[in-house]
Amino acid sequence: MNIFLQFLIYLLLLLIILSVFSGDMEILGRPVWSKKKTILNIHRDGPATNQDFLDIYTLTHISHGIIFYLALKYFGLSNKNAIYGAMILEILFEIIENGSFIVDAFRIAPNGTPNYKGDSIINIMSDLLANLLGIYIANISVKLAISYVIISEIIFYKPRTGLLFHISAILNKTKLIIEQKIKNV
Numbered sequence: 001m002n003i004f005l006q007f008l009i010y011l012l013l014l015l016i017i018l019s020v021f022s023g024d025m026e027i028l029g030r031p032v033w034s035k036k037k038t039i040l041n042i043h044r045d046g047p048a049t050n051q052d053f054l055d056i057y058t059l060t061h062i063s064h065g066i067i068f069y070l071a072l073k074y075f076g077l078s079n080k081n082a083i084y085g086a087m088i089l090e091i092l093f094e095i096i097e098n099g100s101f102i103v104d105a106f107r108i109a110p111n112g113t114p115n116y117k118g119d120s121i122i123n124i125m126s127d128l129l130a131n132l133l134g135i136y137i138a139n140i141s142v143k144l145a146i147s148y149v150i151i152s153e154i155i156f157y158k159p160r161t162g163l164l165f166h167i168s169a170i171l172n173k174t175k176l177i178i179e180q181k182i183k184n185v
Helices: 003-021 058-074 079-097 100-108 121-140 142-155 163-184
Strands: none
Touching (some): 003 079, 058 142, 079 121, 121 142
């Protein structure tokens, strides 16, 4: 069976199970889904942002898949290992993204998202699906994949929802921590 199809089937089965049995349940301190259980939430920093299946940030996870996959291919991994590696990197990204350091970084960043509280489980699953789509695009056409990343960063520059904004928020938080430590010495 095609590796993309395998990942897709596993993720979709997990999504179905989570959506059917979720209720007000939490997993690892994260809500499974928002109370309204909406499919799409386009608010940049609303009370349910990152709590629904798709949000304004989902498209950046396509870029993750593209970048992770192409980087791993560049370093000589086989197609199969690059796909697995890119999925593992995205899972690690989701774990780190939902840790307190990154959540706080997004809250305090200039033009940040003060309401951000981390992703719901269903949102993490859709981010993994978006990453898989990015891997698939990069597997089909490197030109198309690179074009997607460039165009999406241009489109998401103004609403500050692209990868560049996220990287700058993390760097800003790191800078503030270093300045605080220097001040305390």
